[in-house]
Amino acid sequence: xxWEAVIGLEIHTQLSTKSKIFSGSSTAFGAEPNxxxxxxxxxxxxxxxxxxxxxxxMAVMFGLAIEAEIGKRSVFDRKNYFYPDLPKGYxxxxxxxxxxxxxxxxxxxxxxxxxxxxxxxAHLEEDAGKSLHEDFHGMTGIDLNRAGxxxxxxxxxxxxxxxxxxxxxxxxxxxxxxxxxxxxxxxAEGSMRCDCNVSVRPKGQKEFGTRTEIKxxxxxxxxxxxxxxxxxxxxxxxxxxxxxxxxxxxYDADKNETRSMRSKEFANDYRYFPCPDLLPVVIGDDxxxxxxxxxxxxxxxxxxxxxxxxxxxxxxxxxLSASRAMADYFERVAEVAGDAKLAANWxxxxxxxxxxxxxxxxxxxxxxxxxxxxxxxRIRDNTISGKIAKQVFEDMWNGEGSPDHIIETKGLKQVTDxxxxxxxxxxxxxxxxAQVEQYRAADEDRRKKLIGFFVGQTMKASQGKANPQQVNxxxxxxxxx
Ligand code: ADP
Ligand code: MG
Numbered sequence: 168x169x170w171e172a173v174i175g176l177e178i179h180t181q182l183s184t185k186s187k188i189f190s191g192s193s194t195a196f197g198a199e200p201n202x203x204x205x206x207x208x209x210x211x212x213x214x215x216x217x218x219x220x221x222x223x224x225m226a227v228m229f230g231l232a233i234e235a236e237i238g239k240r241s242v243f244d245r246k247n248y249f250y251p252d253l254p255k256g257y258x259x260x261x262x263x264x265x266x267x268x269x270x271x272x273x274x275x276x277x278x279x280x281x282x283x284x285x286x287x288x289a290h291l292e293e294d295a296g297k298s299l300h301e302d303f304h305g306m307t308g309i310d311l312n313r314a315g316x317x318x319x320x321x322x323x324x325x326x327x328x329x330x331x332x333x334x335x336x337x338x339x340x341x342x343x344x345x346x347x348x349x350x351x352x353x354x355a356e357g358s359m360r361c362d363c364n365v366s367v368r369p370k371g372q373k374e375f376g377t378r379t380e381i382k383x384x385x386x387x388x389x390x391x392x393x394x395x396x397x398x399x400x401x402x403x404x405x406x407x408x409x410x411x412x413x414x415x416x417x418y419d420a421d422k423n424e425t426r427s428m429r430s431k432e433f434a435n436d437y438r439y440f441p442c443p444d445l446l447p448v449v450i451g452d453d454x455x456x457x458x459x460x461x462x463x464x465x466x467x468x469x470x471x472x473x474x475x476x477x478x479x480x481x482x483x484x485x486x487l488s489a490s491r492a493m494a495d496y497f498e499r500v501a502e503v504a505g506d507a508k509l510a511a512n513w514x515x516x517x518x519x520x521x522x523x524x525x526x527x528x529x530x531x532x533x534x535x536x537x538x539x540x541x542x543x544x545r546i547r548d549n550t551i552s553g554k555i556a557k558q559v560f561e562d563m564w565n566g567e568g569s570p571d572h573i574i575e576t577k578g579l580k581q582v583t584d585x586x587x588x589x590x591x592x593x594x595x596x597x598x599x600x601a602q603v604e605q606y607r608a609a610d611e612d613r614r615k616k617l618i619g620f621f622v623g624q625t626m627k628a629s630q631g632k633a634n635p636q637q638v639n640x641x642x643x644x645x646x647x648x
Pocket of ligand 1: 173174323325376378
């Protein structure tokens with residue numbers, strides 16, 4: 168039997184406001200525990216929340232970016248449950264009337280086609296604190312610095328059919344929120360966390376199977392692995408004649424498996440009700456329009472512009488526009504180099520290779536965009552060959568400075584002086600009489616192959632610095648003459 172996976176994601180995005188969603192405490196990451204939690208965050212009696220408008224503005228930005236309906240009247244509700252890191256005994260969230268309604272994003276699949284993924288809704292809520300289990304013997308520490316940090320929870324439709332699609336969707340959301348500047352996108356610090364809902368069904372069946380929900384996965388790689396291992400687990404259960412239990416699961420990256428956390432057979436009763444401490448949020452068309460006017464260029468628009476303006480392939484354009492930092496870097500290289508296609512090539516092949524090898528993001532590239540642009544200029548104006556350029560590139564990576572400086576101090580300038588090239592060619596011809604004889608006896612086709620030997624020898628003798636085109640011309644003339 169062939170199985171098909173069905174996946175929906177709930178993505179918790181920390182909004183990068185300076186202060187919390189309902190209090191004035193700082194949201195900065197990494198402070199000493201409990202130094203950024205005020206009386207409101209601690210749920211002291213009588214404290215009242217005050218909504219941070221910046222969080223509303225950011226949520227609307229996101230809604231507009233995914234062409235969603237904006238909730239002109241949204242309501243904060245209390246989601247009641249008990250947990251030590253939730254001092255109020257409820258989380259302030261939005262239930263029935265979220266700030267962002269139905270929208271959609273496009274993802275690019277590996278076969279080059281696009282697919283639309285529906286976003287059901289996105290709502291504002293507050294984050295909880297953190298329970299610390301490691302530092303205290305037999306006890307749990309509670310850090311409330313994170314309590315009250317604004318979150319935008321983005322809920323997708325169950326539109327994805329593989330782990331790869333789910334990752335592509337998560338990456339698209341990641342790129343939208345970082346382009347908008349409403350989230351720093353730092354998954355390692357928990358700025359984006361993802362719950363993965365997974366079910367399987369026989370291919371062709373219309374109804375969805377029973378789903379499980381893998382909580383709090385915090386990297387692209389883990390999302391892909393967690394979903395794949397969960398799909399596998401469910402298929403094995405069904406093929407053995409069992410049934411999947413609806414439950415919450417945790418992903419264990421070391422074992423690459425998910426394990427049960429709590430059953431969801433009986434849905435939690437959160438006793439949602441509108442928070443009496445907060446008024447409904449009512450926003451007008453003017454407010455929404457002003458935000459629309461302030462939106463920066465988004466990944467999708469940039470991708471289209473890159474392919475039109477620079478004549479890049481769809482694939483190249485989507486890789487280079489995937490993050491704002493990558494797009495900015497590429498455009499700066501292209502501008503300095505004066506050739507966008509060469510710039511795209513160097514960024515995607517040579518630079519990406521070293522970044523990947525060293526586990527670095529483009530923001531951490533040791534080669535400034537200007538320098539890479541200058542290097543390409545030097546290939547274009549024949550100062551160096553493409554081959555020497557790779558050597559200069561490695562030196563730039565190792566911190567040896569600008570391309571001009573490296574070319575100058577290492578004497579890598581291409582030799583274009585015909586006299587100098589002729590001298591080297593004469594030497595090679597004199598040293599290899601047998602090959603010369605063979606060449607002269609050969610027909611046109613074979614000569615084309617044989618000349619490679621002489622080109623190689625000449626380039627080697629000039630330490631790669633002779634202009635290859637000139638070498639070819641001089642060799643032909645001398646060998647045939
Ligand atoms: P809950 O509030 O209990 O988490 P929701 O109905 O809001 O449940 O759905 C949460 C997520 O689960 C959504 O992203 C949705 O697309 C996804 N989902 C719902 N049903 C399925 C299913 N059968 N298989 C996979 N994902 C599903
Ligand atoms: Mg859920």
